[in-house]
Amino acid sequence: MKLSQNKRIAINLVIISIFVWTLLFVNPGHIMAMKYCHVFVSCPSATSFQMLLEMKLFSAQLIGWGLMVVAMMLPKLILPIQFIYQQSFKRYRFLCSLLFVFGYLLVWMIVGVFMIEIIMGVNLLLPGSYIPALGLFLIAVVWEISPMKQRFLNLGHDHQVLSAFGWKAFRDSLFFGLTHGVWCVGSGWALMLLPMLLPKGHNVAMLIVTFIMISEHLEYPRFPQWLFITRFKLLKIIVVQTKIRLMMF
Template identity: 35%
Template sequence: MSRAAAMLGQVQVALRGGPVPMLAGLTVAGFALTAALPAAFHLSTVCGQISVADIPALLAVGAVLPSFPALALGWLAMTLAMMPLLVAGPLAHVRRCSLPRRRARAMGLFALGYGICWALAGVVLAPAALLLALSLAQGTSAALMLGAALIWSASPVAQLAHNRCHRTLRIGAFGPAADRDCLRQGVTTGMACVATCWPWMLLPALTGAAHLAAMAAVAAFLLAARFAPAGPVRWRVPQALEVLFGPRYLTGLLARRPK
């Protein structure tokens, strides 16, 4: 099977399962929530505005820095905006393998497991982004993170994580076993997604006032990468670039689109 046919298969699996409109709605809601939150809720608020050396003086005069709960809510809003469409395939698998009366419960348990992974990741990544924003100039920190993200996406470790993003598990039909399987699928997908995407999630926090545009660009980049099928674990061109700028893959997709 060619890579183009495999990518088309990823799209077809997601569309057959039916969750795409719902996930697109969650994405829109995430962007709207992020845009509506006050500046104090965004990591990008401090990017290029203050430095580590300024913190003692700001605290001495009673200046209010972004609080942990505020930054946590901003992180969750950003995750809601950027991640839903990336799980269309695994969520479609959970929905398809569940009885009609259990589908809402099954998808909810998947979402719980997936969300826990990104919430725990935020405990590490949000402070890391804040430290970078305080330590370096805005343009410098964003450029360094973009370079790091591209290198990471080209690495064998990222390829291994990407392969696991496509992994689907057996989903039971009844009782606690089915609930456990749905939750486990969410955790499995979430862990792989965090390992694949973590440097890209830091980038919007380092772009200052342009964070919404950066979020949209990164979300599109990651979605393109997710369409790429599993591949050999080795150094390679980031898969999103292959999908977006590889004419032979685009030609193959058009040639094989469903009639």
């Protein structure tokens, strides 16, 4: 049976995400340097600080951050990329999608530079401590129920009409990726930083955060207000789809 275009997009992005998740768990060559950066604080603080700021280590940490973003965020891009395919001519679709993803990841990578600085500073000041993660967890809880968080989530559902021809189609796709990245950063910055501040349980926390962020992305826009919302839509979808598959056998 031939898969629909939307299903092919979803399957391909999920496969890529799973592949990158595998890289993060296997961690060949210690690409997730941020996970281990607390080790360097065993040296004198001034020497350690200079060592951590060396370009080689910083680049390794940035690569780890980039892989983490790809693994966690690609499933969230399924709907926008499906939208691009619906709005674009066939000969432009793939390139427009690449430009969208590039713009989206570029925003997260720029933010990652500041995130890494925070992580390194925290690990120098409070090595192996759960206090920074606990403090950020409290901030994240407040941010999750805030109207500002909901505004960013609402903006993430705003898929503007894209130009169909020439360089304007490519420009609009890139700008779409940049703006979508800004809205995602605005809504999820605290959740993304939280796993990186944990001395242990980093990978488990990343999986939990990914589940939460995908779930909230699937929710419909709401009026921005102070409100606690149980975002379990992804879990509901998984349960329903599982029941359907079981009934087919």
